Amino acid sequence: MSIDLKPLGDRLIVRAIEEEQTTASGLVLPDTAKEKPQRGEVLAAGDGRWDDEGENRIPLDVAVGDVVLYSKYGGTEIKLDGEDLLVLRESDVLAKVAS
């Protein structure tokens, strides 16, 4: 999927990956029993914010296509073409899935 939004600075646009919420016994758990930090795919990434002299950008460690682990309560929800996405700062990302 390609989107027409370019995040500014150290921001990312992320689409949540719905984890299967089936327990060992086969029951589907209600929403409040889901784990907190969740996985998502990075759809767009900024170019990094400027350093204090305005000469270099601080590089991002996350790229488009990465799958990242982030806290569900960080960021700002946006709706794009009817889909719920999240705008995060890179500092809200805990880890990425090693490829």
Added chain:
Amino acid sequence: MSIDLKPLGDRLIVRAIEEEQTTASGLVLPDTAKEKPQRGEVLAAGDGRWDDEGENRIPLDVAVGDVVLYSKYGGTEIKLDGEDLLVLRESDVLAKVAS
């Protein structure tokens, strides 16, 4: 549209773009059902704030004419020639629409 105001530092003057608020069924939604972050057009931009040595300005990543996504609750409302505009800092802009 050209305006006679020059924002200072990392500030922008933005005019909100009213999104069509018609649902699939053709109903027009009342105001409180609108999405939160909203699109706007950048009418004027500062030259960037000075770095800590007063030697360079930190460049802005947003230019006049860009369409940006921003939080409706950031910034200061001003009225110019009878029109409601918003003065934002660039750090309040989430993303810009790729051209």
Added chain:
Amino acid sequence: MSIDLKPLGDRLIVRAIEEEQTTASGLVLPDTAKEKPQRGEVLAAGDGRWDDEGENRIPLDVAVGDVVLYSKYGGTEIKLDGEDLLVLRESDVLAKVAS
């Protein structure tokens, strides 16, 4: 008008410009209905604050004679020769009127 006060650092002394508060129907609006940010003329400006090494001053982007847009709730009110003026920091100025 020339005044005998030199603001320190990044401060400005500003005299508010009373906007005409007559509506289209010719009614004069009471004070609480006035717009919030307001215009003022810069009567005096500091030389800029020192950088962290004490070697350069951070230049001001506003000069004496500029007309600026600022929030009415920033700054400190002073009375000079019976006139109400405002001492602002440059960071409280939103924009200046392009000349």
Added chain:
Amino acid sequence: MSIDLKPLGDRLIVRAIEEEQTTASGLVLPDTAKEKPQRGEVLAAGDGRWDDEGENRIPLDVAVGDVVLYSKYGGTEIKLDGEDLLVLRESDVLAKVAS
């Protein structure tokens, strides 16, 4: 154990080491009587966060395989393959066990 998560910046993924909670008299203590800071093994470590110029990363003093002492109340709990792990910042680590 190897995991497929790469922490970002100065973050670590740690698995708690359950200390034996048997007292001198042979009683097993209930959970609330356990000591507060606890030991854990570092399963994954970030590459360090970027310095303010975006040129170097600040090196981490902790490596994969280290046993560290940390406060149980720092960090974010995650569940990986059914196991409870913790994402910490290096600054939340008090000490490491000298090898």
Added chain:
Amino acid sequence: MSIDLKPLGDRLIVRAIEEEQTTASGLVLPDTAKEKPQRGEVLAAGDGRWDDEGENRIPLDVAVGDVVLYSKYGGTEIKLDGEDLLVLRESDVLAKVAS
């Protein structure tokens, strides 16, 4: 007047100048009706605080003998030889009277 105290860093010792508080009608106003920021004479000034490398001092823009405008609620009151004086930081000074 010369005093035997040397303020540290960016501090000043200031003696308030009592403004005439007589109104147009000749009434002397009680203390609570006085204007807030007030004028004072600088009796002693520090040498400026050290920069972050401990190599230079940040120069002061105020010197002994200057008359300054400052907020009555900044600073620390001291009594010297029976006289009430004020210890201010230079950043609490709004402006100085141009000579």
Added chain:
Amino acid sequence: MSIDLKPLGDRLIVRAIEEEQTTASGLVLPDTAKEKPQRGEVLAAGDGRWDDEGENRIPLDVAVGDVVLYSKYGGTEIKLDGEDLLVLRESDVLAKVAS
């Protein structure tokens, strides 16, 4: 005494020195009458935290074996081999006993 813990960054591990709490009249004071800041021996010290460029460590002014004066309410208590110790940051140390 040697311990197998290496504090991170600017942290120290300290063992409190119990002062004799006998008054002039020979009475032993109860615990709440003891003086607040207390002396302790430094059992282990970090290598100092990294500077902002990740190039040098900020040196510590305290070394293993030093006796230091510190506030009893700073730091984190740990238990090591049945003994109560304290993990402090160097900035929590007030002074060291000159040798």
Added chain:
Amino acid sequence: MSIDLKPLGDRLIVRAIEEEQTTASGLVLPDTAKEKPQRGEVLAAGDGRWDDEGENRIPLDVAVGDVVLYSKYGGTEIKLDGEDLLVLRESDVLAKVAS
């Protein structure tokens, strides 16, 4: 008086100088009527704190033997050889008595 404590960084050890609290009429004032900032003699001084690169120490402007004016409510009280002393940071000192 020489003491066996070396303050760390930008700290000082100060012994308060009891001012004569006799009024013009010869009455001795009770303790709560004393002036707030008070004078003290510097008994020991740190070597200054390290700069952000860990290369230089920021020099202190106060030396052992100086008489300083400081706020009674800053600092930490310690008892040394039965005498009440105060550990201050240099930034809590308002001024020193010129010699």
